[in-house]
Amino acid sequence: MRLIKVIPILITFAIMAGCTKEDEQGTGAESGFIIDHTSVKLSAIPSTYIEAAKENLHIAYSHTSHGSQLTTGMSGLISFKGPSFSWNNGGNDGALDLHDYAIEGDLGNPDRTAWAARTRTYLAANPDVNVVMWSWCGQVSTATEADISTYLNLMEELERDFPGVRFVYMTGHLDGTGLTGNLHRRNEQIRKYCRDNNKILYDFADIECYNPDGTYFGDKSPDDGCNYDTNGDGSKDGNWAIAWQNSHTKGADWFDCTAAHTQPVNANMKAYAAWWLWARLSGWNGK
Numbered sequence: 001m002r003l004i005k006v007i008p009i010l011i012t013f014a015i016m017a018g019c020t021k022e023d024e025q026g027t028g029a030e031s032g033f034i035i036d037h038t039s040v041k042l043s044a045i046p047s048t049y050i051e052a053a054k055e056n057l058h059i060a061y062s063h064t065s066h067g068s069q070l071t072t073g074m075s076g077l078i079s080f081k082g083p084s085f086s087w088n089n090g091g092n093d094g095a096l097d098l099h100d101y102a103i104e105g106d107l108g109n110p111d112r113t114a115w116a117a118r119t120r121t122y123l124a125a126n127p128d129v130n131v132v133m134w135s136w137c138g139q140v141s142t143a144t145e146a147d148i149s150t151y152l153n154l155m156e157e158l159e160r161d162f163p164g165v166r167f168v169y170m171t172g173h174l175d176g177t178g179l180t181g182n183l184h185r186r187n188e189q190i191r192k193y194c195r196d197n198n199k200i201l202y203d204f205a206d207i208e209c210y211n212p213d214g215t216y217f218g219d220k221s222p223d224d225g226c227n228y229d230t231n232g233d234g235s236k237d238g239n240w241a242i243a244w245q246n247s248h249t250k251g252a253d254w255f256d257c258t259a260a261h262t263q264p265v266n267a268n269m270k271a272y273a274a275w276w277l278w279a280r281l282s283g284w285n286g287k
């Protein structure tokens with residue numbers, strides 16, 4: 001009797017261990033993964049997967065001002081690191097095919113559902129597109145748990161109805177309300193769903209919690225402009241991005257770019273993480 005009870009537990013444990021191992025190693029293009037502050041080392045991305053992304057991906061990216069940090073960073077990166085990081089709408093001249101501002105609006109504008117219907121219309125007219133990414137503006141800050149469930153459900157329905165398209169989830173940008181604020185709780189809701197359901201997540205807010213050296217500011221109420229409270233008195237008296245830029249060499253360690261609402265180095269990291277995402281979508285295991 002005792003053995004009969006133990007065997008199913010052992011089998012369950014073996015399956016769980018197997019899943020964990022698979023997740024850690026990554027299984028290429030079909031498995032879920034999370035892009036976050038650990039995904040900002042541009043030099044770690046194999047050039048073969050940079051090329052594979054340009055060969056294979058047809059990306060529609062839709063956003064308003066905050067989401068533009070990825071693509072303004074990606075534009076600045078071409079000047080900083082050269083034409084191997086070129087992108088344009090259509091993928092001409094061997095560039096990455098990325099349709100920026102592909103669909104009007106963002107995940108909360110004009111409301112919390114229009115983006116999904118617009119995505120269906122867009123995909124019907126652009127059947128070559130195989131990656132869809134939507135960004136928030138500030139609407140995670142004011143979202144209820146039900147609002148985020150609406151977002152997740154609409155994404156799930158799109159994935160079901162367009163099995164040939166990879167849909168990239170996103171968290172909402174930091175708003176300075178810290179680890180007890182609504183934004184953090186709603187971002188955690190998105191993260192848990194993505195982890196539990198093997199989704200592809202570009203964790204916009206997590207990238208903003210760390211400087212390029214990996215120093216953590218998330219517990220110091222940072223905002224989207226990289227301002228934070230250095231001493232816990234409630235006033236945001238520091239800016240980790242400006243401090244990092246001032247102690248490093250522009251044009252060598254970081255590049256200038258027009259980064260909406262924030263400092264250039266934040267958009268630098270958003271661009272590196274975007275290329276990390278494109279490489280992962282092209283089969284790189286992230287190791």
Ligand SMILES: [Ca+2]
Pocket residue numbers: 228229230231232233234235236237
């Ligand atoms: Ca302070």
